[in-house]
Amino acid sequence: MLNKSLQRRSLQILMAAACLSGSSFAAASNDGQTRVSDLLSSSPEYRKSWMHVVKQEERLPDWVINLSGTSDPMSAVTEHGGKYLVGPLCEAPDSCLNNRLIVAVSFDKKDIYAMWVQVPAGLPADKSPTRHADYRFLGKPDKGMQTLLMEQLKKDPKWY
Numbered sequence: 001m002l003n004k005s006l007q008r009r010s011l012q013i014l015m016a017a018a019c020l021s022g023s024s025f026a027a028a029s030n031d032g033q034t035r036v037s038d039l040l041s042s043s044p045e046y047r048k049s050w051m052h053v054v055k056q057e058e059r060l061p062d063w064v065i066n067l068s069g070t071s072d073p074m075s076a077v078t079e080h081g082g083k084y085l086v087g088p089l090c091e092a093p094d095s096c097l098n099n100r101l102i103v104a105v106s107f108d109k110k111d112i113y114a115m116w117v118q119v120p121a122g123l124p125a126d127k128s129p130t131r132h133a134d135y136r137f138l139g140k141p142d143k144g145m146q147t148l149l150m151e152q153l154k155k156d157p158k159w160y
Contacts, residue, residue: 005053033073035104036089040067045109053112063091064101064116065113074103079148083107086152096130097158102149104141113141115149128160 039046044085054065063069067089074087086104098121103114116136119129136148153159 036071036087049112113139
């Protein structure tokens with residue numbers, strides 16, 4: 001009888017630990033940091049600014065138009081005295097090296113710029129993605145903003 005009670009108590013402790021670890025995982029994925037994938041739902045101003053950018057472009061995939069996919073937290077940077085949030089967006093985690101978007105949004109939510117980077121799928125590991133990439137800028141960024149977007153891409157340790 002004591003053994004069954006001990007087993008039941010052990011099972012309760014394991015279940016409680018599983019619940020706690022699950023809730024901490026949920027909290028980590030909703031850490032309050034801004035991500036590119038959340039921009040359009042977070043603010044009507046961001047949505048309006050981004051829709052203005054994409055309506056001027058041709059042949060964009062849905063994940064770019066909707067800023068949907070996988071993204072890391074954005075970081076704050078300064079360019080020509082303006083403050084921006086900058087971060088990456090990938091259609092899927094496993095396609096990030098081959099197909100990604102680097103996005104910069106102004107703190108006032110009026111300006112959004114992006115750089116869509118495509119690398120041929122199946123590129124051998126000994127080939128530099130930098131030399132085989134196709135870069136497409138969205139939102140008509142000036143040279144300074146283009147440099148900022150490129151610098152963000154270079155922060156990826158898999159980018160060489």
